[in-house]
Amino acid sequence: MSDSPSFEPNTHPAGGWGSIKAVGTYLLREGVPLAGTHALLKQNKSDGFACVSCAWAKPAQPHTAEFCENGAKATAWELTRKRMPAAFFAEHTLTELEGWSDHALEAGGRLTVPMRWDAATDRYLEVSWDDAFADIGAELRALRAQDPASVVFYASGRASLETSYMYQLLARLYGNNNLPDSSNMCHESTSVALPQTIGVPVGTVTLDDFEQADAIFFFGQNPGVNSPRMLHPLQNARKRGVPIVTFNPLREPGLVSFANPQSPVEMLTPAETAISTQYLQVKIAGDIAAISGMCKALIAADDAAQATAGAARVLDAAFIAEHTRGFDEFAAAMRATGWEAIERESGLARSDLEAAARTFAQARAVICVYGMGLTQHRQGVQNVQMVSNLLLMGGHIGRPGAGICPVRGHSNVQGQRTVGITEKPELAPLDQLAALYDFEPPRKKGMNTVETCTGVLDGSVRGFIGLGGNFVRAVPETEAIEAAWRKLRLTVQIATKLNRSHLIHGEVAYLLPCLGRIEIDTQASGEQTVAVEDSTGFMHASKGVADPAAATLRSEAAIIAGMAQATLPPNPKVPWHAWVGDYAKVRDAIEATWPEIFRDFNARFRQPGGFQRPIPARERVWKTPSGKAHFIVPDGLDENPDTPAHGSDVLRLMTMRSDDQFNTTIYSLDDRFRGIYGTRQVLLMNTADMARLGLAEGAMVTATTAVDDGQHRAVAGLRVTPYDIPPGCVAGYYPECNPLMPLAHHALHSQVPAAKSIPVRLHLDSIPTEAQRP
Structure with missing residues (x-):
């Protein structure tokens, strides 16, 4: 929280001068007014790059400025001139950095060199890429010898189709289907x-x-x-x-x-x-x-x-x-x-x-x-x-x-699933993979996000590879997960910027910096183009337009291949080196694996507007067991029937994002659309509930989870703020309110964390003085 948070009712529409001002502010703040403007003119264009934030559709005939305020913020955030080199970590222990806010951690700039955590000094120390891959490979081989199911391969949602394909193959060659991703947390x-x-x-x-x-x-x-x-x-x-x-x-x-x-x-x-x-x-x-x-x-x-x-x-x-x-x-x-x-x-x-x-x-x-x-x-x-x-x-x-x-939220989360990032073996073409790469894929169901958290808590998960994202911060049960996370044997995080998941680490921990999607990716065959899938099922080309943040960075594809070659026995059918040299060869492999979806992949994905995957329901072809579309009767009207939350003092909490946020990335502490500035430690409440519970505007409260499971979950220091929200409901920011969410509080059948309806009680910490009132 800033020293003087303020609250001003928003009376302006979305877009308008507020958006233009915000875009200019972020380009200047990140030191990229010219480079950022050049990049934005290529954003979501057929000869440019797909936005690194949301997955909304890219039109065949784009506007001159085919980007939004949040997309521009994401671009400025990635192209920033700020850097976190090895010297930064020489000055700060990880324990110290744990006290930094989510915003401050990422605001420090781009990571530049591969690093390993040093237990003696509690710092990340620079290592060579070759040494990092060799040590990670040795650790993964040792864990595989004990139990190949003990390692999880998580993907955040923004990796390209090519990288995602290589990643799912790495996991299955390793011996498991532990491929949770951000879909497990949302759709x-x-x-x-x-x-x-x-x-x-x-x-x-x-x-x-x-x-x-x-x-x-x-x-x-x-x-x-x-x-x-x-x-x-x-x-x-x-x-x-x-x-x-x-x-x-x-x-x-x-x-x-x-x-x-x-x-x-x-x-x-x-x-x-x-x-x-x-x-x-x-x-x-x-x-x-x-x-x-x-x-x-x-x-x-x-x-x-x-x-x-x-x-x-x-x-x-x-x-x-x-x-x-x-x-x-x-x-x-x-x-x-x-x-x-x-x-x-x-x-x-x-x-x-x-x-x-x-x-x-x-x-x-x-x-x-x-x-x-x-x-x-x-x-x-x-x-x-x-x-x-x-x-x-x-x-x-x-x-x-x-x-x-x-x-869909993240920029390629739907596409990852299309090319095999799934814990469900029945959704992956295992027989086709077996024929193409001459191995027997694992047939046992893998772990999704909730099951991964359970495995971390009970000790059955021993290793975690993170292809982007901020897993520890994004999942429920924050306090328990962070404590158990430190007992993992191996954590490897592939990232562009520092976040809290890089500070909460295992016994052996690596932080591997990668190129961002906006950056030019030059490999043996020249500058590379990747592919992504948008929310409407269209595949698009994406080519970087900016110089890399550092010459020491490697592409996500190269990092996956480096770990695979250091971990797995040689397989002449899996050309890791050739794939890194020319991503078109990865696209050929994707087409060979899913010929119905990716027919003529290399020829079609560069066309303006991309090409759409087959969606039989659009043609009224129903791929259900009966061959018909099905009406399904709901079990009842209560969306949380097995979450006891009795008492007039129990409220329903939904978590939300601000307009200065994308997933766990916090661009600032402001939320212009809701009139909140300088803080994220707030609860939006109905005024009738405030009066009924005796809470004045500006009162500081602790929220506790109203679930009788023997666990105490709390988030303190939340400022009560009146807002237009239905009675009995409150809203607070994600991920700050994640500690209130029990791991068991997830969607039936899909196991998506039920972050939009958490039963809570509020306990008064302090009453605001006149000086504290807005």
């Missing part, structure tokens, strides 16, 4: 839910669909912070008169109004575009109830139409009959669900839900967009399936301008 609920309903693990919507939609619904997704480039197609839709209905606990500026920074009219006048035509502040964990209310209203209207001679059906009866199963059971369940329960659990009025249903019923082509506000609940899988149920009732899958649109 695994999607990957579990959608194959059961429509037969694909990804969304069905493309950018073109936004130009043809005549209604758009948002559930638990905030484009103003998480995917601001999405605001352009939303603005275009609103200008065509398309209604946008939003379900979200907080009123987020990006879903309220938008001033386009690329529009001279909107920059030189007070003009702005209202985004949501109906904004429903659903109670935290009230999504199943809210969507059930819409479904109930639609079914009732359709029943009435059938009872009226000559009336048109409200539901798409022909689609339901031809393409689906389970509708009668689902409809019966919705009819039997009472409005009183729906209103209580959703926090919304029946009339408002019926109004949303009318908007849905009047539309020919509906897109439903959702994010982690749905997936990160105990019933996150059923949340996603309720969105699918809603769309299926209207035949809005496999229709131009319609479909389901999960918005």
Whole structure:
């Protein structure tokens, strides 16, 4: 927390002069006003690089400035002129650095040389690449001899398709499927839910669909912070008169109004575009109830139409009959669900839900967009399936301008899964890998993120390789995980900047600095291009445009190959050296492994707009056991049925990101959109709850987890701040509130941590004085 945090209500739209000022500020702060501007003009272009932050779609005909405020911050953050060389670590012990904030650690700049932790001095000391690989290889071989399942290969979500393919092969040649990634923390609920309903693990919507939609619904997704480039197609839709209905606990500026920074009219006048035509502040964990209310209203209207001679059906009866199963059971369940329960659990009025249903019923082509506000609940899988149920009732899958649109977070997290980063052996082409590389892949299920944490706690995990990310900071049960993490034998972190996961380390610990995606990657065959997959399933080329931060850096692909060659016995079928020299050869291997998805990979991925992976549901081909799309009846309206949280003093906490943040990367302590400056130690509360619990604005509280499992979890020093949020709900920042989340509090079936609904109690630390009040 800064010495003088301030709180000022935000009255400005998303975008506008605020975004332009923020971009300029960050380019100057990182010392790259010219280099950063040059890079930004190549961002998300077919002859440039794919943004390193969000995974939103890249258009074939981009804007002149095809980047958003957050994308520009991510670019400036990576291209910074600040450095953390070996001399920095000579001045600071890791114990000392543990006291630094997340922001301060990354703000120090780019890592430049490979380092090993020295126990005698508690410092990272520089080592050569050859020595690092040799020692890591020896440690991995020793762990493999004891138990190959004791090592975890984690991937953060931004590694290229080429690096991800090499990484999954390294893990399987090593002997396990322990390939957790950031999908396990966010959209695994999607990957579990959608194959059961429509037969694909990804969304069905493309950018073109936004130009043809005549209604758009948002559930638990905030484009103003998480995917601001999405605001352009939303603005275009609103200008065509398309209604946008939003379900979200907080009123987020990006879903309220938008001033386009690329529009001279909107920059030189007070003009702005209202985004949501109906904004429903659903109670935290009230999504199943809210969507059930819409479904109930639609079914009732359709029943009435059938009872009226000559009336048109409200539901798409022909689609339901031809393409689906389970509708009668689902409809019966919705009819039997009472409005009183729906209103209580959703926090919304029946009339408002019926109004949303009318908007849905009047539309020919509906897109439903959702994010982690749905997936990160105990019933996150059923949340996603309720969105699918809603769309299926209207035949809005496999229709131009319609479909389901999960918005992925990290820039290639969906692509990693496509090329084999998965702990589930049934989702990987193991037989094909066996034939291509002449080995027997492991068939036993590997560890996901939650299972990795369990293994760290019980001692069965002994080694951890991190391909990017900030695993220790991102996962639940922070205090227990950090204590157990120090007992690991080996931790290896591949990174561009320092973060807390590099300070909480094993007995043997390496920090290996890599090139960033924006940097020119020169190998034996010349400058390299990599591939990534966006949220809509399109594969794109990405080529670095900036000089590397240091000549000592190596590419992620080269680091993976170096570890593999030092660890595994030689295999003439696996050309690690040749792959590093020419990434086109890795793409040939990817195509050989998944020929249906990656046909003519090297020829197609450079085309403007990329090429799309096959998505059978777009063609109304349902890859389910029955060959039909499935309606799935939810277990009930309660999204956290097995988390006892009784008492009027128990609140539902959702974690959130600020507009100056991407995942665990904190660009500053400000949150312009929510009017919070200089601190992240806040809890946003409903004023009625504050009065009911006797908490004044500015009161300092400790939040404790209201789960009776014998464990004490607490986060102290949180400032109570009034905000427009439903009664009974509070919001705090991620990852600062992660210590409150029990490891067992995760989504059923997908095991995604349920960060959007944590039961908490608040305990007063101090009462603010007049001087402390804003």
